[in-house]
Amino acid sequence: MRTLLLHCAWVLGVAGIALRGGPSVADEPPPTARSALNVVFLLADDLGWGDLSCYGNRRFRTPHLDRLAAEGTLFTHYYQAGSVCSPSRAALMTGKYPAELRIHGHLATPQQNAQRDMPNHLDPAVPTLARLLRQAGYKTIHIGKWHLGRPNDAPQGLSLYGFDVARWIDCQEGDRNLWGIQERPQASRELIDAAIAEIEAHRSGPFYCQVWFNDPHAPLAPSPEQMATFRRQTPEGFTSPFMVYAATVVEMDRQIGRLMQKLKELGLEDRTIIVFSSDNGPEDIDIGNAAWSAYGSAGPLRGRKRSLYEGGIRVPLIVRGPTVPAGRVDDRSVICGVDFLPTVCELAGWEIPAEVREGIRGQSMAAAWRGEETPRFQPLFWEWRFRIFNHPWNRSPLLAVRDGDWKLLLNPDQSRVELYDIRQDPGEQNNLADRHPEITARLAEKAITWQKTLPPGLVEESAGKNDYPWPGR
Amino acid sequence: MRTLLLHCAWVLGVAGIALRGGPSVADEPPPTARSALNVVFLLADDLGWGDLSCYGNRRFRTPHLDRLAAEGTLFTHYYQAGSVCSPSRAALMTGKYPAELRIHGHLATPQQNAQRDMPNHLDPAVPTLARLLRQAGYKTIHIGKWHLGRPNDAPQGLSLYGFDVARWIDCQEGDRNLWGIQERPQASRELIDAAIAEIEAHRSGPFYCQVWFNDPHAPLAPSPEQMATFRRQTPEGFTSPFMVYAATVVEMDRQIGRLMQKLKELGLEDRTIIVFSSDNGPEDIDIGNAAWSAYGSAGPLRGRKRSLYEGGIRVPLIVRGPTVPAGRVDDRSVICGVDFLPTVCELAGWEIPAEVREGIRGQSMAAAWRGEETPRFQPLFWEWRFRIFNHPWNRSPLLAVRDGDWKLLLNPDQSRVELYDIRQDPGEQNNLADRHPEITARLAEKAITWQKTLPPGLVEESAGKNDYPWPGR
Numbered sequence: 046m047r048t049l050l051l052h053c054a055w056v057l058g059v060a061g062i063a064l065r066g067g068p069s070v071a072d073e074p075p076p077t078a079r080s081a082l083n084v085v086f087l088l089a090d091d092l093g094w095g096d097l098s099c100y101g102n103r104r105f106r107t108p109h110l111d112r113l114a115a116e117g118t119l120f121t122h123y124y125q126a127g128s129v130c131s132p133s134r135a136a137l138m139t140g141k142y143p144a145e146l147r148i149h150g151h152l153a154t155p156q157q158n159a160q161r162d163m164p165n166h167l168d169p170a171v172p173t174l175a176r177l178l179r180q181a182g183y184k185t186i187h188i189g190k191w192h193l194g195r196p197n198d199a200p201q202g203l204s205l206y207g208f209d210v211a212r213w214i215d216c217q218e219g220d221r222n223l224w225g226i227q228e229r230p231q232a233s234r235e236l237i238d239a240a241i242a243e244i245e246a247h248r249s250g251p252f253y254c255q256v257w258f259n260d261p262h263a264p265l266a267p268s269p270e271q272m273a274t275f276r277r278q279t280p281e282g283f284t285s286p287f288m289v290y291a292a293t294v295v296e297m298d299r300q301i302g303r304l305m306q307k308l309k310e311l312g313l314e315d316r317t318i319i320v321f322s323s324d325n326g327p328e329d330i331d332i333g334n335a336a337w338s339a340y341g342s343a344g345p346l347r348g349r350k351r352s353l354y355e356g357g358i359r360v361p362l363i364v365r366g367p368t369v370p371a372g373r374v375d376d377r378s379v380i381c382g383v384d385f386l387p388t389v390c391e392l393a394g395w396e397i398p399a400e401v402r403e404g405i406r407g408q409s410m411a412a413a414w415r416g417e418e419t420p421r422f423q424p425l426f427w428e429w430r431f432r433i434f435n436h437p438w439n440r441s442p443l444l445a446v447r448d449g450d451w452k453l454l455l456n457p458d459q460s461r462v463e464l465y466d467i468r469q470d471p472g473e474q475n476n477l478a479d480r481h482p483e484i485t486a487r488l489a490e491k492a493i494t495w496q497k498t499l500p501p502g503l504v505e506e507s508a509g510k511n512d513y514p515w516p517g518r
Numbered sequence: 519m520r521t522l523l524l525h526c527a528w529v530l531g532v533a534g535i536a537l538r539g540g541p542s543v544a545d546e547p548p549p550t551a552r553s554a555l556n557v558v559f560l561l562a563d564d565l566g567w568g569d570l571s572c573y574g575n576r577r578f579r580t581p582h583l584d585r586l587a588a589e590g591t592l593f594t595h596y597y598q599a600g601s602v603c604s605p606s607r608a609a610l611m612t613g614k615y616p617a618e619l620r621i622h623g624h625l626a627t628p629q630q631n632a633q634r635d636m637p638n639h640l641d642p643a644v645p646t647l648a649r650l651l652r653q654a655g656y657k658t659i660h661i662g663k664w665h666l667g668r669p670n671d672a673p674q675g676l677s678l679y680g681f682d683v684a685r686w687i688d689c690q691e692g693d694r695n696l697w698g699i700q701e702r703p704q705a706s707r708e709l710i711d712a713a714i715a716e717i718e719a720h721r722s723g724p725f726y727c728q729v730w731f732n733d734p735h736a737p738l739a740p741s742p743e744q745m746a747t748f749r750r751q752t753p754e755g756f757t758s759p760f761m762v763y764a765a766t767v768v769e770m771d772r773q774i775g776r777l778m779q780k781l782k783e784l785g786l787e788d789r790t791i792i793v794f795s796s797d798n799g800p801e802d803i804d805i806g807n808a809a810w811s812a813y814g815s816a817g818p819l820r821g822r823k824r825s826l827y828e829g830g831i832r833v834p835l836i837v838r839g840p841t842v843p844a845g846r847v848d849d850r851s852v853i854c855g856v857d858f859l860p861t862v863c864e865l866a867g868w869e870i871p872a873e874v875r876e877g878i879r880g881q882s883m884a885a886a887w888r889g890e891e892t893p894r895f896q897p898l899f900w901e902w903r904f905r906i907f908n909h910p911w912n913r914s915p916l917l918a919v920r921d922g923d924w925k926l927l928l929n930p931d932q933s934r935v936e937l938y939d940i941r942q943d944p945g946e947q948n949n950l951a952d953r954h955p956e957i958t959a960r961l962a963e964k965a966i967t968w969q970k971t972l973p974p975g976l977v978e979e980s981a982g983k984n985d986y987p988w989p990g991r
Contacts (some may be wrong), residue, residue, distance in 0.1 A: 101987040104804070119989050224752050266753060278806045280699050280739060285755045330578070330813070333751045336758035340803070345910045345986035374990025435820045437945060438911070472910060475949060499641035513818035514574040516592050517847025 052246045081181070081393050082366065083274040085244070085308070087301060088137075089294075090190055090262035093327030094359050095344025096294055102342060105275065105291040107303030110321060110363065117319070117365025118416065119371040122467075123198065124447070125325055126382040128357040128429055131351060132190045133324040134257075136245040138173045138193065138206070140386035140405035144428050145501045146171065152194045161431070162502030167206065172401045174386040175207030175253065181395035184247040186210040189236045210247075212239040216259045220364070223259060229266040232259050237300040241307050249310055251393070255305075256388040260297040263328055263335035267292035283309040284339035284395025286330065293338070297298055318366030318392060318414075326350045326357040331434040351433045353454055354473050357371035359425060368392075370416035377418065379447065380423045383407030388414065424448035424488075426495045429503045443509035446492040453478075453488035457496060460488065533710050554654070554866050555839065556790040558717070558781070559728040561610075562767075563603065563663055563735035566800030567832050569767055574701065578764040580747065582775030585838065586794060590838025591846040591889065598798055601857040601902055602823060602828040605667045606797040606855055607730075611646045611666065611679070613859035613878035617972045619644065621800025627665045632968065634904070634956045637977030639667025640679065643876045646679030647859040648726065652825075654868035657720040658799060659683040662709045662730040683720075687714040688730045696732060702739040703769070705732050710773040714780050718721060719941070721784055725868070729777075733770040736808035740765035759813035768812070791839030791865060793889075799830040801825045804907040806940055820946040824906045825915035827946050831900060841865070841891035852920065854898045856880030861887065897921035897961075899968045916982035919965040926951075926961035929982045930969060935962065944964055 098106045099114040100121075126136030132143030132151045132189050139146065156166050169175075175185040187208045192215065196204060203211040213236055216223035223232040225399040240256045247254075267289060274295075275288035290417050301321070308314050326349045327341025343349060343356030350357055362380060365371075384407035391411040406423070413419035425447045432439040442454040442461040455461060464478040464485050478485045571579045572587040573594075582955050599609030601889075605616030612619065631638050648658040661682045665688065668678065676684040686709055689696035696705040713729045716720045720727075740762060748761035767864075774794070781787050799822045800814025814824060816829030823830055835853060838844075857880035863870050863883040879896070886892035898920045906913040915927040915934040923941040928934060935952040937958050951958045 100989055104988065114989075121989055264751070266756065277809065278737070279810045280737070282757070283739065283762065283810045286759065286803065287809045289756065330759065335761045336750065337752045337756045345988075347911070376990060393678070436815075436818070441585070474911070475945070476947070514576065515818075516573055516587075516594055517849060 046164055077213040080295055080316075081183070081251040082368070083250045083313060084253045084389055085304070085319045086253070086389075086391065087304075087319065087321045088134075088255065088257045089323040090257070090259050091325060091341060092261055092323035092360065093341040094341070094346055094356065094361060095342035095360055096261075096327065097298075099363075101344050104287065105217075105295060106343070107294060109298045109305060110368040111363050113301070113305065113319060113321060114363045115368045116371050117363055118371075118375050118414065120362040120364070120375045120378060120380055120413075121359060122376070122379045123322065124358050124379075124381045124425060125301050125322075125495075126358075126425075126427065128325050128353055128427065129264075130173045130190075130324050132194055134191070134222060135167055136382040136407075137385045138167065138175070138382050139171050140174070140407045141171065141425060142383065142406050143501075145406075147500050147502065148193075149428070149430050149502060152192060160503065161480045162500070166196060169196065169199075169205040172371040172404070173387055175205045175461045177202075177207070177208050177386070177390055177397060177401070178393055179209065179394060181390075181393050182308060183393065184209050184250070184252040185241075185494040186212075186243045186252060186254040187214070187257070187505075188212045188239045188243065188248065188255065189216060190259045190262075191215050191257065206468060212243065220380055220429055224264070226264070226266045226503075229264070230271055232302040233297040237304050240265055240304055243496065244307070244313070245311065248313060249315075250316065253389070253393075256403060258297055260337070261290060261293040261341065263332065263338050265289050265293050265335075266422065268294065271296050282358070284337060285380030286338050288337040290340035314391045315367050316449060318328070318364065318369065321361065321363040326352065326360065327435045329439070338473075345472050348433075348439045349435070349442060351429060351431070351443040352439050353427050353429050353443075354439065355452075355467070357429075357441070358445075364414050366414075373416060375413065375416075376470055378410060378413040379421050379425070381407060383425075384410045385452070417482075421463065426492060428496060428499065430471075430502065430508050432505050432507045437511040439514050440511040441509075444492045444496055446488050446495070448488055448491065453485060453492060457491055457493055458488055459489070461511070464488070538550070538799045544914040549603075554600070554656070554724040554871070555841070556723045556786060557726045557776070557862055557865065558713075558790055558792045559726070559862075560777075560792065561607075561728065561730045562770060562792045562796040563730070563732050564793070564798060564801045564814060564823055565734055565767065565796035566814040566822070566834065566838070567621050567819055567829065567834060568814045568815035569734075569796075570799065570834055572773075572836075573834055574817050577760065579770060579813070580767060582771045582778060582959060583834075584795060586774070586778065586792060586838050589838045589844050590792070590836055590842045591844075591848050591887065593835040593837070593853055593886075595849070595852045595853075596795065596833060596835030596899060597831045597832075597854045597900075598833055599898075599900065600794075601798050601826055602902065603663075603735075605799050606749065607664070607666055608640055609855040609880075610668065610858045611640065612644050613647070613856050613880045614644065615856065615879050615899060615972075618879075620973050620975065621666075622813050622901070622903050622975060625665060633976065635973070637667070639669055642669065642672075642678040645877070646680045647862060648676075650680070650859070650863055650868060650870060650874070650900075651726045651866055652682065654863075655724065657682050657714075657723070658724040659685075659720065659725060659727040661712045661716065661718045661728065661734075662687075663687045663732045664688050664730065676925070683716055685716065692707040697737070699737070699739045699873055702737070703744055706770040706773040706948070710777050713777055715781070716904070717786070718784065721786060723786075723789065726862070726866075726964050731770055732765055734766040734811070734814065736805065738766050738808075738811040740760050740769065744769050757810060759811050762811040763813035791837065792844065794836040796833040798833065799825065802907045817881050818846070818945050821906075821914060822908070824902060824904070825912050826900045826902050826916075826918040827912065828944060829912075829924075830939070832904075834866070837887050839887075841888050846889060848886065848889075850896070851883060851886040852894050853886060854880060854881045856898075857883045882890045897964055899965060901969065901972065902955060903975065903981050905978050905980045910984040910986050913984040914982075917965045919961050919968070921961055921964065924957055924961060926958060926965060928965060929963055930966055934982065944988075 124199035125133035346356035348354030348356035599608035600606035821827030821829035821830035
């Protein structure tokens with residue numbers, strides 16, 4: 046009953062804002078926004094589609110995220126717009142394809158960025174979700190890994206990008222660095238501590254709080270206590286990726302449980318939407334700093350981080366809140382990271398100004414979050430210009446497009462063309478390109494047309510290839 | 519020149535024996551056999567097709583086996599007749615399909631064997647390669663892992679199976695056990711020490727000496743010194759499967775190099791054929807005792823140990839000797855473990871008695887070992903009745919047949935039917951069953967007809983399935 050009342054209050058509040066429209070110029074939040082829903086956005090780092098037990102993981106359990114899913118809706122066709130950290134995050138923050146922003150790979154050193162024709166940071170001139178929500182009267186909070194850079198001359202913090210509060214930016218604060226081997230076991234705890242503190246401070250709301258974990262991104266170093274449950278047959282003196290990875294994910298899950306409990310204690314549960322996702326697929330064991338930890342799973346999907354096959358870009362999405370049906374699995378809606386900005390703006394009752402709307406590639410999927418059938422208006426596109434590791438099976442072509450149930454992967458020179466019926470064949474095992482030449486041609490044209498709109502730049506020699514150094518060849 | 523002379527002597531010797539034919543009943547070896555080639559058969563345990571640098575491994579190097587390949591012939595289409603230890607070994611020793619012998623999986627405890635309708639040991643009544651070679655006047659030597667059991671009332675040793683000498687049977691000798699964590703780093707060294715001692719003792723020849731390593735089968739525990747080179751970014755207190763596995767394989771390779779050097783010093787190089795292979799594909803990281811080590815690679819092939827996809831059954835085969843072309847990659851010949859017995863008998867110049875020949879499913883590939891084009895006369899068959907682990911992509915149907923360039927995998931109830939052009943598509947990515955219904959039907963009939971000849975027995979519930987616990991289903 047309480048939920049229903051709050052829900053009604055929220056709907057009325059939204060309606061008020063929506064009618065008013067446009068950004069507020071006042072310093073104070075518009076009073077109508079005070080009843081708007083809070084949003085907590087939890088983003089794991091390199092967690093695979095199959096890593097939560099509610100997504101089919103039978104190797105270890107994630108009870109708190111399972112409960113979040115049981116109390117909310119779990120989406121099976123959710124994608125990020127990138128196959129590594131920075132591109133995915135850029136899309137979440139801007140609603141644009143990361144390649145438009147020249148964020149083709151992870152932001153690294155200025156030299157490495159220049160070499161790959163990438164900027165050193167997300168262009169602060171590009172409108173962000175946080176800026177829009179701040180205009181809508183939200184207190185905007187960022188905690189944890191950012192990985193979108195910031196101008197050298199910018200003050201500490203992420204206010205340029207619309208955040209009122211920014212803590213543990215890229216997991217560093219003061220002298221402390223949660224990437225360090227010593228600090229690593231406490232990383233999720235520290236970030237959740239900060240989140241709880243900020244949420245308590247801004248409990249009157251509305252607030253948008255994103256907690257971007259560095260777990261379970263490599264390098265990982267859980268404590269012996271965290272690993273003990275998962276040691277099993279592994280002898281002293283050795284550690285297994287299973288024990289390292291499971292300990293880390295289960296610790297992150299435990300901390301998320303602590304945050305859920307806190308929201309309940311604060312009486313915020315009924316006016317807060319919690320969103321959980323990951324930025325890309327699981328890391329590969331051939332990456333040096335993941336050699337002892339890369340046990341993440343993409344479930345039945347093909348490929349891992351960096352790959353444009355499903356396992357690289359398709360990740361968990363769990364949404365729980367007063368407007369979200371409980372205990373539902375949405376196996377229908379196709380949602381992408383570029384949708385996050387318009388979706389959250391709709392939930393916040395904030396009409397995106399037309400000049401901003403034009404640059405956004407996603408669409409609001411707020412109706413899907415409410416349990417309504419929500420068709421997509423445009424195909425989704427991906428690109429990857431660099432090396433992909435390990436088994437040839439993992440190494441995708443350079444471009445991908447999903448349109449309805451079809452997904453096409455191809456190299457622009459047509460050296461590889463693969464068409465999959467993703468709904469029937471989520472593992473991308475049956476290439477139907479030969480059988481459906483007209484669909485293949487149509488999607489290939491769309492992908493190549495899209496690619497032509499993107500900034501040019503370095504394409505690594507091995508990108509898009511899946512060759513193997515066969516003996517004697 | 520010396521090679522040529524010895525080669526001629528060997529050919530004459532062979533001819534003499536071949537004309538004489540049939541088994542010798544004398545206790546002493548037939549004098550004609552004294553000039554016959556020695557055979558050293560090195561069998562790694564769970565080493566993948568892609569684990570040697572000469573097979574494309576770019577993650578660590580195996581210089582001694584690379585040299586063996588450079589001085590001999592490397593085969594790319596070599597299969598074992600089983601996808602795990604005992605079945606593969608049974609076929610190597612008998613030339614029969616392991617399922618005929620009811621050796622469907624690995625031999626375990628009597629209870630586990632009974633549950634799976636398996637015997638506790640290879641039936642000693644079945645003719646073995648060692649028995650035939652002993653009849654041919656060879657000194658027959660087994661060293662290391664056997665995993666084919668032996669009757670409880672049999673004396674120590676493997677004389678029932680035709681071996682004059684057996685050392686470190688199943689890697690145990692006296693109080694020592696090379697499977698123990700403490701002994702594990704020395705396992706390959708100990709086996710090679712024993713091999714060198716036995717070869718020195720029987721250097722006058724001819725001898726057949728099989729060294730069946732337990733490396734790199736789990737559980738692995740290389741020493742810190744062995745792992746040091748491969749630690750790289752892995753922090754103290756953690757170990758990576760890469761460092762554990764690479765250290766083990768490189769140590770095995772080093773010990774094989776020591777044996778090669780010894781054969782040279784003993785002047786045996788020019789009258790000894792060395793054969794190197796593995797019993798099945800690389801182990802899976804979801805197996806408890808391999809959780810910290812399962813880094814093995816099947817190269818570009820699909821699947822791992824237990825799977826009937828190529829990665830489970832296709833393994834390295836390197837042959838070096840006076841009759842074997844050097845520096846050759848044989849990308850053409852399709853060879854299987856069931857061929858080993860007739861091949862070695864031909865090389866030994868020993869005509870297999872007709873009543874034994876009847877029961878052998880393989881064919882001599884000695885001509886292929888000499889570099890000659892050698893067609894197969896019969897298709898090859900595989901079966902697997904039990905669970906397969908990890909990614910659905912790895913989990914094959916219950917039956918497989920290879921006939922020419924075609925490989926069909928299917929469940930007898932036709933719930934899964936997959937046809938691959940293995941030469942074009944070694945990664946088994948393009949299922950052509952729909953496109954070639956007549957080939958599919960022909961091979962399916964062959965496989966099912968073959969299966970009907972096999973002893974019935976337990977088929978595990980999950981066998982042949984590749985399902986995934988999809989959310990909400």
